[in-house]
Amino acid sequence: xxxxxxxxxxxxxxxxxxxxxxxxxxxxxxxxxxxxxxxxxxxxxxxxxxxxxxxxxxxxxxxxxxxxxxxxxxxxxxxxxxxxxxxxxxxxxxxxxxxxxxxxxxxxxxxxxxxxxxxxxxxxxxxxxxxxxxxxxxxxxxxxxxxxxxxxxxxxxxxxxxxxxxxxxxxxxxxxxxxxxxxxxxxxxxxxxxxxxxxxxxxxxxxxxxxxxxxxxxxxxxxxxxxxxxxxxxxxxxxxxxxxxxxxxxxxxxxxxxxxxxxxxxxxxxxxxxxxxxxxxxxxxxxxxxxxxxxxxxxxxxxxxxxxxxxxxxxxxxxxxxxxxxxxxxxxxxxxxxxxxxxxxxxxxxxxxx
Numbered sequence: 001x002x003x004x005x006x007x008x009x010x011x012x013x014x015x016x017x018x019x020x021x022x023x024x025x026x027x028x029x030x031x032x033x034x035x036x037x038x039x040x041x042x043x044x045x046x047x048x049x050x051x052x053x054x055x056x057x058x059x060x061x062x063x064x065x066x067x068x069x070x071x072x073x074x075x076x077x078x079x080x081x082x083x084x085x086x087x088x089x090x091x092x093x094x095x096x097x098x099x100x101x102x103x104x105x106x107x108x109x110x111x112x113x114x115x116x117x118x119x120x121x122x123x124x125x126x127x128x129x130x131x132x133x134x135x136x137x138x139x140x141x142x143x144x145x146x147x148x149x150x151x152x153x154x155x156x157x158x159x160x161x162x163x164x165x166x167x168x169x170x171x172x173x174x175x176x177x178x179x180x181x182x183x184x185x186x187x188x189x190x191x192x193x194x195x196x197x198x199x200x201x202x203x204x205x206x207x208x209x210x211x212x213x214x215x216x217x218x219x220x221x222x223x224x225x226x227x228x229x230x231x232x233x234x235x236x237x238x239x240x241x242x243x244x245x246x247x248x249x250x251x252x253x254x255x256x257x258x259x260x261x262x263x264x265x266x267x268x269x270x271x272x273x274x275x276x277x278x279x280x281x282x283x284x285x286x287x288x289x290x291x292x293x294x295x296x297x298x299x300x301x302x303x304x305x306x307x308x309x310x311x312x313x314x315x316x317x318x319x320x321x322x323x324x325x326x327x328x329x330x331x332x333x334x335x336x337x338x339x340x341x342x343x344x345x346x347x348x349x350x351x352x353x354x
Contacts, residue, residue, distance in 0.1 A: 011058075
């Protein structure tokens with residue numbers, strides 16, 4: 001059996017699309033013109049994915065405003081001024097804040113999946129946001145007439161529906177984006193916040209069968225936006241033992257950008273469960289230098305010293321452009337790195353005789 005290899009999710013949007021979104025927001029173009037730009041970007045993204053030799057692709061999140069806020073499109077009970085996420089280079093991203101209930105998704109990920117399926121016959125992996133990230137929408141001082149427990153119950157139901165719709169819609173796999181996992185340890189070194197996040201996510205995962213959870217994975221990384229991160233300085237040892245308590249079948253783990261990869265692999269090998277597969281990051285989207293297939297191969301050969309081949313795969317460390325306006329990485333660089341991952345994984349499989 002060959003070593004499985006999958007992308008994480010986002011691909012940098014074409015500048016024409018980024019400009020078009022700005023024009024739409026300021027009333028300079030209409031919905032029809034914007035939709036045409038979306039279709040052009042989506043078609044080109046999938047065509048270029050196919051050329052890399054990828055056997056599993058994504059839609060590049062071309063039509064998502066961001067990996068975290070897509071469910072909020074169409075939901076009106078929000079206001080600016082929510083949780084702020086600081087990145088190492090000084091820039092920030094800020095979530096909105098909930099102003100009323102009940103909480104409902106305005107958009108489900110299956111809508112993006114269906115749009116992408118019109119352009120390819122390849123299996124499509126669908127990324128969804130973890131409920132733990134959206135739990136940050138609830139303000140610390142509460143919402144009048146809508147207590148936090150009610151919000152969490154609604155969030156669990158909506159998150160489960162998001163995953164269910166993607167599975168039923170034919171997604172090859174569904175990936176929960178959980179970048180807030182490592183960040184939570186900066187906010188609360190006691191691990192109380194991290195463990196509450198994991199318990200919340202497990203409430204959602206518990207609504208799926210064992211077989212379904214083998215098609216559900218969790219991605220974690222220290223953030224990746226505008227060539228910067230928010231929590232790479234947090235020791236992986238503080239996250240990984242708790243991370244594998246998540247009742248998911250697949251784990252997509254940033255690794256290429258770690259300085260001591262063997263130490264991380266040792267931690268992974270001692271904590272991963274028998275029914276879990278680990279996809280290790282072998283390309284670093286933040287580093288502008290494109291990895292060679294041989295570099296990718298060698299990273300995999302090291303990982304194979306720690307992980308069983310039948311429960312190991314490869315991925316990129318993070319998405320290449322999780323927020324729609326991020327232009328720090330070019331599309332050409334992103335697809336070159338993906339092609340190197342695919343070819344390097346083939347080289348490693350040959351070297352390992354699988």
